[in-house]
Amino acid sequence: GQNIDQPTEMTATEGAIVQINCTYQTSGFNGLFWYQQHAGEAPTFLSYNVLDGLEEKGRFSSFLSRSKGYSYLLLKELQMKDSASYLCALNTGFQKLVFGTGTRLLVSP
């Protein structure tokens, strides 16, 4: 099976930088996704890491280290609209995603 851990909640200030960590245990996987989910809405795709290293996309970056079982999502220049849950998900390679419980990010003015 898989086990995924994320902090439950984080707070940050508008304009700041925040790093959301995800640690996991799994016997094997294709890659790791990050999704954003606003309350009551669908998860929306942010990033996908297959290889170790950093993937940058605008204000969002994601990092993966397979040897350490660790990933993070970095959000820069935080905006109020970034207040949401951020979901780490393993792509197990059997056509299914296994999600963590998500990290609720609260951005304050």
Place this chain on the structure above:
Amino acid sequence: EPEVTQTPSHQVTQMGQEVILRCVPISNHLYFYWYRQILGQKVEFLVSFYNNEISEKSEIFDDQFSVERPDGSNFTLKIRSTKLEDSAMYFCASSPGLAGGKEETQYFGPGTRLLVL
């Protein structure tokens, strides 16, 4: 930009009744999925579907659940006899393919909130 759509957005039903949740995946995608999210909990995989058959299913997806692609555009999830614990948000998703990398990205629909009374 193409999107996954789902109907209805909300469904209220009595325990023991059958419900059908409908989804229209993105048109050129080959893989389709159903997930559910009980209020306040994590998103859970139910089933994946490819080439008109189930390719993977979870322990949650028991004999009460079934999926179908009745035509070239719709993808449905049927719950035969709903239970109170089936109350959740049900998300449909689709992905282009399994060639690796971005082809594996799953795009989610807005969900159907199911309430079983």
